[in-house]
Amino acid sequence: MKKFLCLLLAAASLFAHATVLAKPQSKTKEPPQAVIEDDTASIPSVKIIRVLLDEQDADQESKFIIKSPHGFVLESPTESNNTAVYQKPELHLLCKDKTLYLQCRDHRYRRIKYDSIEICSPQRTLTMGGSTYQGSLVIRVDEENNSVLVINKLPLEDYVYSVVRYESIPSWPLAMQKVQAIISRTYATFLMQQARLKNPRFRYFDLKNTNIHQVYNGTHNYTHLRQAVDETSNLILTHKGNVALTMFDICCGGAIPAHMRPKDCSKPYLARQKRCTFCQTAPSYQWKEDLHITAFLNQLKNSPNAARKLKHFNGPISEVKAFDCDKAGLVHRIKLFDKNNKAFTLTGNDIRTTSPHKIKSLSFNIKKIRDRIVITGKGYGHQRGVCQWGCKEMVSRGWSIKGILNFYYPGTKLSRLL
Numbered sequence: 432m433k434k435f436l437c438l439l440l441a442a443a444s445l446f447a448h449a450t451v452l453a454k455p456q457s458k459t460k461e462p463p464q465a466v467i468e469d470d471t472a473s474i475p476s477v478k479i480i481r482v483l484l485d486e487q488d489a490d491q492e493s494k495f496i497i498k499s500p501h502g503f504v505l506e507s508p509t510e511s512n513n514t515a516v517y518q519k520p521e522l523h524l525l526c527k528d529k530t531l532y533l534q535c536r537d538h539r540y541r542r543i544k545y546d547s548i549e550i551c552s553p554q555r556t557l558t559m560g561g562s563t564y565q566g567s568l569v570i571r572v573d574e575e576n577n578s579v580l581v582i583n584k585l586p587l588e589d590y591v592y593s594v595v596r597y598e599s600i601p602s603w604p605l606a607m608q609k610v611q612a613i614i615s616r617t618y619a620t621f622l623m624q625q626a627r628l629k630n631p632r633f634r635y636f637d638l639k640n641t642n643i644h645q646v647y648n649g650t651h652n653y654t655h656l657r658q659a660v661d662e663t664s665n666l667i668l669t670h671k672g673n674v675a676l677t678m679f680d681i682c683c684g685g686a687i688p689a690h691m692r693p694k695d696c697s698k699p700y701l702a703r704q705k706r707c708t709f710c711q712t713a714p715s716y717q718w719k720e721d722l723h724i725t726a727f728l729n730q731l732k733n734s735p736n737a738a739r740k741l742k743h744f745n746g747p748i749s750e751v752k753a754f755d756c757d758k759a760g761l762v763h764r765i766k767l768f769d770k771n772n773k774a775f776t777l778t779g780n781d782i783r784t785t786s787p788h789k790i791k792s793l794s795f796n797i798k799k800i801r802d803r804i805v806i807t808g809k810g811y812g813h814q815r816g817v818c819q820w821g822c823k824e825m826v827s828r829g830w831s832i833k834g835i836l837n838f839y840y841p842g843t844k845l846s847r848l849l
């Protein structure tokens with residue numbers, strides 16, 4: 432720590448403003464009023480979440496520009512109450528040959544002796560790449576995976592406030608936003624536990640900021656969403672005392688998860704037996720994609736997975752047939768026939784990932800009609816857990832938040848994070 436601080440001070444002294452000070456204390460807030468009673472035991476939890484914002488190849492040179500009008504507080508990767516101040520509105524960092532460098536006043540980059548640096552702002556927000564983040568940013572060299580990671584560390588409740596904006600529609604009713612806050616908090620908590628207990632890949636972060644996990648893009652101006660977060664503060668769903676994996680998607684299209692394959696028996700609450708009929712007026716309840724056979728084949732060949740399987744495909748497409756579907760209607764395997772009538776097998780996912788915003792789920796029928804491939808489908812997403820459009824409709828019909836959660840995740844209970 433001493434060496435690190437000396438280095439930071441050496442760099443910062445070029446600005447003649449360097450000082451050492453106690454770590455700033457976060458402001459205390461009035462505890463928000465929860466409107467939903469919890470009915471099970473409390474779950475101990477870590478309250479700071481680590482979100483991966485960016486990952487760069489460590490063999491390439493990477494530059495990071497972070498902005499904060501009132502300067503920065505820099506911290507070493509070790510636990511300490513000491514920090515160094517860096518009084519400029521912009522901070523430039525460089526990673527080259529797996530080493531971090533900080534740009535000083537003379538515009539020269541000086542080496543940081545540690546493999547990570549944590550950057551905070553006295554104003555509690557930092558801007559990078561057009562987005563503004565609460566909490567701190569950590570730039571870390573991950574030698575094991577040959578990458579440079581940019582991680583945002585922030586309180587879980589602030590993270591949930593951001594995610595509700597990006598994973599829901601801000602104009603939807605408050606009760607819907609509360610459901611979203613509970614399931615996003617639960618999903619994040621589940622991944623935080625997994626990351627810290629088991630997965631070495633997630634040693635430095637808990638989850639990613641994309642729809643691989645949950646979309647997170649920092650601060651926003653939809654302040655009315657704060658009410659949904661505050662009034663469900665620390666509430667999560669549990670199953671038999673464990674944090675639930677609260678998957679959710681945009682529209683289930685009426686598919687019954689219990690009839691899907693593969694069925695994860697360790698999470699029975701994701702295998703709902705009841706059909707959701709609440710999303711039938713949703714824009715994605717039914718959809719259609721219609722492509723010329725050449726355009727469809729080109730689309731497949733632009734996707735690495737499908738292209739590998741179609742390496743010897745001799746076009747044009749003469750026929751297409753879905754031959755492996757589950758009871759819920761999801762397509763698992765498809766045969767594509769070339770002009771010699773030779774069959775090539777693709778997965779439903781191979782088809783879907785070529786155009787995930789148009790081929791919106793695996794619940795589809797695929798046909799060749801003359802020189803067109805016509806795909807008609809239902810739902811948008813993976814069709815497990817909360818169906819957001821269905822949930823919105825249930826709210827408008829007067830269902831309670833607990834009733835909705837119990838419908839989509841049967842057997843779960845509301846619990847409180849300590």
Ligand SMILES: [Zn+2]
Nearest residue numbers: 707710818821
């Ligand atoms: Zn639905």
